[in-house]
Amino acid sequence: xxxxxxxxxxxxxxxxxxxxxxxxxxxxxxxxxxxxxxxxxxxxxxxxxxxxxxxxxxxxxxxxxxxxxxxxxxxxxxxxxxxxxxxxxxxxxxxxxxxxxxxxxxxxxxxxxxxxxxxxxxxxxxxxxxxxxxxxxxxxxxxxxxxxxxxxxxxxxxxxxxxxxxxxxxxxxxxxxxxxxxxxxxxxxxxxxxxxxxxxxxxxxxxxxxxxxxxxxxxxxxxxxxxxxxxxxxxxxxxxxxxxxxxxxxxxxxxxxxxxxxxxxxxxxxxxxxxxxxxxxxxxxxxxxxxxxxxxxxxxxxxxxxxxxxxxxxxxxxxxxxxxxxxxxxxxxxx
Ligand code: 2RA
Numbered sequence: 001x002x003x004x005x006x007x008x009x010x011x012x013x014x015x016x017x018x019x020x021x022x023x024x025x026x027x028x029x030x031x032x033x034x035x036x037x038x039x040x041x042x043x044x045x046x047x048x049x050x051x052x053x054x055x056x057x058x059x060x061x062x063x064x065x066x067x068x069x070x071x072x073x074x075x076x077x078x079x080x081x082x083x084x085x086x087x088x089x090x091x092x093x094x095x096x097x098x099x100x101x102x103x104x105x106x107x108x109x110x111x112x113x114x115x116x117x118x119x120x121x122x123x124x125x126x127x128x129x130x131x132x133x134x135x136x137x138x139x140x141x142x143x144x145x146x147x148x149x150x151x152x153x154x155x156x157x158x159x160x161x162x163x164x165x166x167x168x169x170x171x172x173x174x175x176x177x178x179x180x181x182x183x184x185x186x187x188x189x190x191x192x193x194x195x196x197x198x199x200x201x202x203x204x205x206x207x208x209x210x211x212x213x214x215x216x217x218x219x220x221x222x223x224x225x226x227x228x229x230x231x232x233x234x235x236x237x238x239x240x241x242x243x244x245x246x247x248x249x250x251x252x253x254x255x256x257x258x259x260x261x262x263x264x265x266x267x268x269x270x271x272x273x274x275x276x277x278x279x280x281x282x283x284x285x286x287x288x289x290x291x292x293x294x295x296x297x298x299x300x301x302x303x304x305x306x307x308x309x310x311x312x313x314x315x316x317x318x319x320x321x322x323x324x325x326x327x328x329x330x331x332x333x334x335x
Pocket of ligand 1: 130162200
């Protein structure tokens with residue numbers, strides 16, 4: 001069978017990646033219905049070699065749709081996802097709108113595919129935040145084998161996570177620097193070129209940012225484990241595509257670096273790249289445009305009894321958003 005698929009936010013960075021990924025994965029699409037705001041009226045998107053006109057997003061734009069894939073911000077999802085579900089579509093939402101809703105499953109197919117069954121409550125499945133997805137793809141096999149008491153993670157997040165304007169700003173700042181002209185910034189509160197900004201999304205009363213607390217709260221929901229300790233520092237770095245993460249975990253039982261390496265070499269969605277003596281470790285520029293979650297720098301944390309350090313890299317627009325979304329939809333018909 002083939003399915004009618006709506007892509008909400010089809011003209012955005014993640015929307016475009018969804019169209020490309022649907023093709024790369026040979027998703028059986030009967031009708032592709034690109035939906036976007038009034039601003040995109042008259043635009044077309046390229047899907048499988050055809051220019052398809054963008055339709056304006058309205059509450060009755062979902063008639064006959066089997067899967068509605070959203071990536072148009074939380075406000076749009078709150079306003080239109082219920083209507084899409086009411087029209088009978090399975091909704092997979094990339095925004096943060098529904099992630100912590102107890103009636104809406106938060107899913108990484110390699111981690112908690114069983115949670116998809118709960119989608120029947122609201123017809124909506126939430127896609128986790130990109131930095132949470134890649135971390136849990138890498139940690140779940142270890143969690144299942146020896147348990148995890150605590151996670152300490154620092155992220156190095158690409159500017160594409162902010163959107164096209166941030167990519168343009170970084171390019172312009174690098175250009176101005178080389179040209180010897182004054183650098184300016186609008187998208188971020190500080191210059192991003194040659195800098196690391198410990199500030200992604202807004203700050204909360206506890207001194208963390210929303211991005212950091214997403215990693216804490218989403219991890220506990222996805223693993224269905226309120227006992228796990230998570231602390232995060234989310235940093236924006238001058239990289240275009242690919243989030244990198246330095247992860248330290250304390251496991252409940254002892255596991256060696258060699259055992260972790262063996263375990264992850266068999267793990268779904270993971271590619272182990274770990275031969276530091278040969279300068280072989282995961283890199284954002286290698287991950288860009290690819291599907292795997294790459295893991296390397298696997299070593300024991302010698303400062304505690306049961307500690308492991310890992311370096312985890314993935315394309316934030318693909319596995320962090322578009323690919324994960326489509327993999328969730330695939331669960332409905334893959335055997
Ligand atoms: C970011 N994870 O990187 C957030 C949203 N995509 O900005």
